Amino acid sequence: MPRGTWRCPLSRIGVAMTLSGTEADVEWFGLGPGEAYRDTGHAARVGRYRMTLAAMQTPYVFPQENGNRGAVRRARLNRPDGTGLTVAGAPVFDLTAKPWSTAALEAARHTGDLVPDGRIHLNIDSAHHGVGSAACGPVLPPMHTLAAVPTTLTIGLAAS
Numbered sequence: 001m002p003r004g005t006w007r008c009p010l011s012r013i014g015v016a017m018t019l020s021g022t023e024a025d026v027e028w029f030g031l032g033p034g035e036a037y038r039d040t041g042h043a044a045r046v047g048r049y050r051m052t053l054a055a056m057q058t059p060y061v062f063p064q065e066n067g068n069r070g071a072v073r074r075a076r077l078n079r080p081d082g083t084g085l086t087v088a089g090a091p092v093f094d095l096t097a098k099p100w101s102t103a104a105l106e107a108a109r110h111t112g113d114l115v116p117d118g119r120i121h122l123n124i125d126s127a128h129h130g131v132g133s134a135a136c137g138p139v140l141p142p143m144h145t146l147a148a149v150p151t152t153l154t155i156g157l158a159a160s
Contacts, residue, residue: 006148009147010147010148011065011128012094012123012125012127012128013125013126013127013128013151013153014093014094014123014124014125014126014127014128014153015123015124015125015153015155016102016121016122016123016124017121017122017124018101018119018120018121018122019077019079019085019119019120019122020118020119020120021079021080021118021119021120022053022099022116022118022119022120023052023053023054023079023080024052024053024077024078024079024080024084024097024120025050025051025052025053025077025078026050026051026052026053026056026075026076026077026078026095026097027048027049027050027075027076027078028048028049028050028069028072028074028075028076028095029046029047029048029049029072029073029074029075030046030049030069030070030071030072030073030074030075030092030095031044031045031046031069031070031071031072032044032045032047032049032069033047033049033051034058035058035066035067035068035069036068036069036070036071037068037070037128037131038070038127038128039131040131041070041071044070046071049069053097053098053099053120054099056069056097056098057098057099059111060111061111062109062110063105063108063109063110063111063113063114064105064131065105065131067096067097067098068094068095068096068125068128069094069095069096070092070094070128071092071094072087072089072092072093072094072095073088073089073091073092074086074087074088074089075087075095077097077120077122083159083160084159084160085122085157085158085159085160086156086157086158086159086160087124087155087156087157088155088156088158089154089155090154090155090156093124093125093126093153093155094123094124094125094126094127094128095122095123095124095125096122096123096125097120097121097122097123098120098121099116099117099119099120099121100114100115100116100117100121101117101119101121102121102123104117124153124155125153126151126152126153127151
């Protein structure tokens with residue numbers, strides 16, 4: 001059971017990690033080819049996709065959370081030197097890969113403020129909040145809101 005004080009709704013529940021490098025191709029079997037959040041993934045289709053780390057970003061005029069791929073069963077991050085990381089879900093996870101940290105994304109006021117920091121920032125999530133907001137539209141319905149509740153995330157990682 002979650003303990004302590006939580007600012008709800010949460011953005012995501014999962015694992016965040018960084019990998020060395022600035023360039024990579026990302027392959028995944030899940031929703032795509034564009035971003036898919038719990039409230040916006042209806043246009044996405046399950047399939048096998050591959051794109052560069054840069055292409056996974058959505059360059060919103062005002063920088064904000066973007067690039068999530070939902071219902072991912074398996075993903076592989078391939079760096080130019082041939083090394084990489086494979087992630088397998090049991091059964092699925094949400095995947096976000098960025099060339100900057102979440103903190104840098106939240107601090108940015110313009111797209112030009114987002115500068116790759118020499119690391120690949122990877123989020124592997126069991127749950128993600130919807131992207132709709134009361135800032136420019138209606139409040140999200142409860143089914144698209146992420147609260148601090150117990151959850152399970154089962155993944156396998158393999159580096160090569």
